[in-house]
Amino acid sequence: MKKIILTFSLIICFVLPLLALDEAEKEKAKKEFQDLKAAFEEEISYPPYSEYTFTDRYWDSDSGREIIAMGKKALPFIIQEISYGKSWYCAAAQRITGVKMRGPRPEDLAEQWLRWWEENKEGISYE
Numbered sequence: 710m711k712k713i714i715l716t717f718s719l720i721i722c723f724v725l726p727l728l729a730l731d732e733a734e735k736e737k738a739k740k741e742f743q744d745l746k747a748a749f750e751e752e753i754s755y756p757p758y759s760e761y762t763f764t765d766r767y768w769d770s771d772s773g774r775e776i777i778a779m780g781k782k783a784l785p786f787i788i789q790e791i792s793y794g795k796s797w798y799c800a801a802a803q804r805i806t807g808v809k810m811r812g813p814r815p816e817d818l819a820e821q822w823l824r825w826w827e828e829n830k831e832g833i834s835y836e
Contacts, residue, residue, distance in 0.1 A: 734782075735785075738779065738782040738783065738785075738786075739786065741779060742776065742779065742783050742786040743786075745772050745775050745776045745779070746776070746786070746790075748771075748772040748775075749767075749770065749772035749773055749775075749776060752770045752771065752772050752773070753767045753770055753773070758770055764796075764797035764800065765797070765800035767797055767800070768800055768801055768804060773801070776801060777801060777804050777805060780805060781805060781806075781833050782833075783801070783805065784802065784805060784806070784826070784830075784833055785830070785833065787801050787802050787805070788802065788822065788823065788826045788830075791819050791822050791823060792819075792823060794819070796815035796816065796818060796819045797815075799815070799818040799819060799822055802822050808825065810822060810825070
């Protein structure tokens with residue numbers, strides 16, 4: 710019985726704070742992404758970005774580069790944007806992961822990224 714109590718105490722003292730830290734890191738990444746996304750969407754609404762035919766050029770904007778620089782911790786939020794129909798976020802996912810998807814339509818790429826995410830999301834770190 711003492712072993713069970715000791716084990717439970719260790720879990721409460723050491724494991725729970727680590728779980729909270731992970732959630733804190735997720736919230737920090739979410740806020741950073743949301744701030745950058747707002748700047749990004751405003752930035753790409755003006756020339757020269759608003760005039761580009763290929764939306765992957767959006768990611769050459771200042772705020773686009775900052776989102777890419779977030780690395781893998783931005784992926785959950787990028788995938789969410791893709792799920793909302795914002796297929797231009799597929800280029801950001803590719804730049805971060807190095808994974809290349811192919812398809813004739815933006816919808817094809819979006820479907821592939823959503824499938825990829827379901828298969829790989831457990832390995833994403835927020836650090």
